Amino acid sequence: MPQLIPxxxxxxxxxxxxxxxxxxxxxxxxxxxxxxxxxxxxxxxDTQSEGGQTILSVFRAQPRRLPLPVTIMERHPLGSQAFVPxxxxxxxxxxxxxxxxxxxEPQQMRAFIARGWQGVNYGKGVxxxxxxxxxxxxxxxxxxxxxxGNNCEExxxxxxWVLQAR
Amino acid sequence: MPQLIPxxxxxxxxxxxxxxxxxxxxxxxxxxxxxxxxxxxxxxxDTQSEGGQTILSVFRAQPRRLPLPVTIMERHPLGSQAFVPxxxxxxxxxxxxxxxxxxxEPQQMRAFIARGWQGVNYGKGVxxxxxxxxxxxxxxxxxxxxxxGNNCEExxxxxxWVLQAR
Numbered sequence: 001m002p003q004l005i006p007x008x009x010x011x012x013x014x015x016x017x018x019x020x021x022x023x024x025x026x027x028x029x030x031x032x033x034x035x036x037x038x039x040x041x042x043x044x045x046d047t048q049s050e051g052g053q054t055i056l057s058v059f060r061a062q063p064r065r066l067p068l069p070v071t072i073m074e075r076h077p078l079g080s081q082a083f084v085p086x087x088x089x090x091x092x093x094x095x096x097x098x099x100x101x102x103x104x105e106p107q108q109m110r111a112f113i114a115r116g117w118q119g120v121n122y123g124k125g126v127x128x129x130x131x132x133x134x135x136x137x138x139x140x141x142x143x144x145x146x147x148x149g150n151n152c153e154e155x156x157x158x159x160x161w162v163l164q165a166r
Numbered sequence: 167m168p169q170l171i172p173x174x175x176x177x178x179x180x181x182x183x184x185x186x187x188x189x190x191x192x193x194x195x196x197x198x199x200x201x202x203x204x205x206x207x208x209x210x211x212d213t214q215s216e217g218g219q220t221i222l223s224v225f226r227a228q229p230r231r232l233p234l235p236v237t238i239m240e241r242h243p244l245g246s247q248a249f250v251p252x253x254x255x256x257x258x259x260x261x262x263x264x265x266x267x268x269x270x271e272p273q274q275m276r277a278f279i280a281r282g283w284q285g286v287n288y289g290k291g292v293x294x295x296x297x298x299x300x301x302x303x304x305x306x307x308x309x310x311x312x313x314x315g316n317n318c319e320e321x322x323x324x325x326x327w328v329l330q331a332r
Contacts, residue, residue, distance in 0.1 A: 038225055
């Protein structure tokens, strides 16, 4: 049975799939008369095709149990989609499964583990698993596209690929 | 000395200035095979004028002390700006001072107190005070505009208006 073992999330490893939001390594500079530090442009929305608007929503995710058979992957062909957990607990973690944009190929799937409030911004058309919260009900702030057109495509898998604990 | 006393933040009270992000009263529906609840479109970016892009940044704000003389207000004529604190502590709070878009009038200022992870999305051109964190260094996720053009205007006040504790 093929297994997906989560890798630590990093900008380099995740680059083929989108952006990682984290403070380490981010460009930053003081604003507001020195009372605030701005960590600038951690993610950029790509949501304007076909008249799309950029919105913020909250996703409240039930925790999942591992091992988790991967039975569905999805992509948003008209826009990027960013997730930031509303958690300041450095022990908070969630899992990510992605595959490159284009024709879906199961053997191209990779898994990542995000910690604390690390966020990800899936590039337009990048295949990803629906939210995989761990341990507890978890709220995520989501920046994505609202507008006309079919912006969600899904592919079903037979569950033979299994996401494991690290 | 004129005083600004913070009002509780609510969608109705804040409507002239922008959107309030909170779960109570938000439209929501299940997604992801029922494992996630989507609280939809809590805020909508208005950032596309003059070729603007929508970005996510983090602002790390030093706490301020009350009473706080109001010596500066600012506005972003080319785009909305949304703030969501990265805090799950229901006791977390921050303060907001706003005045309507258009010519700045000090006597039109109003103050609000936001609690927990309640967020606000200032409408394009709405006057607002720079971030006012309380008690501790506070991180905020910020959705605003990146692009050409002068998108920040400031007005100086003489400090005679003072923001008080509630």
